[in-house]
Amino acid sequence: MNLTQQINYDQAIRRWCARVEEYNENCETFVSKRTSLTVDGEVVTKEFVMKKGTLKGSVKSTGMHLIALYSQAWAKANAAVHGMARPVDVYVATNRVELGARLSRSGRSCYDHIRKLISVGLIENYSFCGRQHSFKIWISPKILFGEAETTPAVAAQKMPSFAPVRQKMPPIYNPLKQYTTTISADKCGQTQIHDHGNNKDPHSHGQNGQETASYKPVATETRQGGRAAAEYAELEKMWISLPNYLRSLTTGFWKVAKTQLYPRCQFTEEDQRQAILEIYEGVFGKFAVAQSDVAWADYYNELMDRMQLAKRWFDKHPDRSPDMPYRCKKKLGYFDPKNNFGFARTAEWFAKDSLRKRENRVEFLLNSARIDFERWASGKPRASHIGKDELQLFVYYQNWARTYGKEVEAKFSAQYLEQKARNFEPKKIHRLSIRAQKKQQKDQNPTQVVYVESWMSEFGEGFYSY
Incomplete structure (x- = not known):
């Protein structure tokens, strides 16, 4: 169909x-x-x-x-x-x-x-x-x-579908040391391992008055310092043998990357072919991990989120621009996993962002459970919890907390026991009155006695207090 x-x-x-x-x-x-x-x-x-x-x-x-x-x-x-x-x-x-x-x-x-x-x-x-x-x-x-009108004579061979725990892609086979995740604006385009230049945007007139607005790399069989044509031919042969769905993932990723990260670039057909092959190898790891199409679709959605993180970073730093998508001269491609300032860095950003969102969801869960138990005890439950007793409400939130792991479930249980000990009444916040605050401040700072010379006192006393 x-x-x-x-x-x-x-x-x-x-x-x-x-x-x-x-x-x-x-x-x-x-x-x-x-x-x-x-x-x-x-x-x-x-x-x-x-x-x-x-x-x-x-x-x-x-x-x-x-x-x-x-x-x-x-x-x-x-x-x-x-x-x-x-x-x-x-x-x-x-x-x-x-x-x-x-x-x-x-x-x-x-x-x-x-x-x-x-x-x-x-x-x-x-x-x-x-x-x-x-x-x-x-x-x-x-x-x-509707029904499919015609079916292909020979179906594309698909990879076997397994159900192991999906590892985070791309595969970490980089033997080089990865540096800190903090990217400073003045050192974003330089490393001690690879010479990435200063990341100047070759598509802007402001960088060099003699440069054209559209960057067109030299169309030669072997780029200077880049990959040989034989390497790309071998990658292309492996890429063509993939099922149609997996090939569509790489091409779709490149279409998004071209519009989000390279909006001012003009690529030839040869450039786009090499970019897709770089993405096939560096981002998807040549699809070496055997997993279902649904798992690859989930990974593709994760890549789209990482793409937005990279776009927001470059929007905040207009003086910076991503490296070219393929290896050019001494520069690694932006989608090469060995590039310490390439797309591989967004995996760490995505992990931190996912952790922050998870912490916010856990905080929302515990806060909702606390409020619902207080409203249930006061006889004013939420509309979705009308008719539930204490046990049903506890099981409802326990099942919800269990989806985040045993640690969150233990936090919810401890919060529930603390609320039950005070009959689900709101926790009282003890606030001191203004007089009590002044008294406490006075007790913490008692009267100090300072000895001075007799001539410094108006009445001839040798000390005064304050």
């Missing part, structure tokens, strides 16, 4: 209506008899042929609404990953109350509609969440995109 960036809503609705009609036609039929009494007192029996288990118009409209929601989610996902989203990664997060409010139905009716849509085949997958959204829904791609 042809996966496009935008779902044709009209065609998807037509396929859904055809599916409903086909389902209703195949439903079991039965004869219903009805008796009535005429004016003359004669009993008349009429027979009606009816079908059992058909889909009503309300269920049909609920399916249309879910298709519309999924179309919006699909467009948003494609904008985030630049047109390479897959149906397995896009879903609709909603609940019965939200659907009922939009469709003017009760929550129970919407729940029954969801069950019927699953049996019909519109909803391909269903997952219960239990927190902010009640469930996640995946719509069938056959209804959204």
Whole structure:
């Protein structure tokens, strides 16, 4: 099936209506008899042929609404990953109350509609969440995109799918020592290991009046000090043998990098070919790690976040610019993992940023649990916790804290025991009055006695106090 960036809503609705009609036609039929009494007192029996288990118009409209929601989610996902989203990664997060409010139905009716849509085949997958959204829904791609018209004669060979713990890419095979993660503005483009120059932007007239605005590297078979043409030919041969999906990851990454990091550069086809091969080797590690396509998609999304971190850094330092994407003369390429000031550095930035976000989420969890237990004890629980007792509320937050590890779960348990010891009353903050503060300050700084000469005192005393 042809996966496009935008779902044709009209065609998807037509396929859904055809599916409903086909389902209703195949439903079991039965004869219903009805008796009535005429004016003359004669009993008349009429027979009606009816079908059992058909889909009503309300269920049909609920399916249309879910298709519309999924179309919006699909467009948003494609904008985030630049047109390479897959149906397995896009879903609709909603609940019965939200659907009922939009469709003017009760929550129970919407729940029954969801069950019927699953049996019909519109909803391909269903997952219960239990927190902010009640469930996640995946719509069938056959209804959204239609059946595949033609299939390739020989399918591309895919790498075996394993389920080990995914290591952080790119693989760390760099024998050189990595320096501190702090990048100073005056030493960003220089190292003792490799001569990266001063990172002057060759695309700006302000650097050199004789330079042109568009940088066009010399198109020769072997760049001076760079890679030989044979090396790129060997890399290209390995890259072509990859499945289409993995090749699309490298090309998509280069398209984003070209617009985000090199907006003023003009690259020839040969330059772009070498950049893609550098990305294939340096960023994706030649796809040497055997893992599923979903894991590679997650890693690609992580790379997009790292790309934004690098872009923000260069936006804050307009006097700096990234190295060329491929090795040129004595400079390493920006995507070479051996480049201490290249894209590999963003992995450390991303790890620190992820840790900071995780700490904020843990702090939000503990604060929410504290407030909810205090409100529950005062008889004013949150709307989502109405009807829960103390044990149910504890299990709810314990399961939430367990997703962050045993350490966070232990912090939550300690906080819960501390609250329970004071009957879930808000913790009192002892504040001293102004008089008590002055007294405390006076006790900490007692009266000092300073001895002076007799002539320095007005009354002839040999000391005074303050």
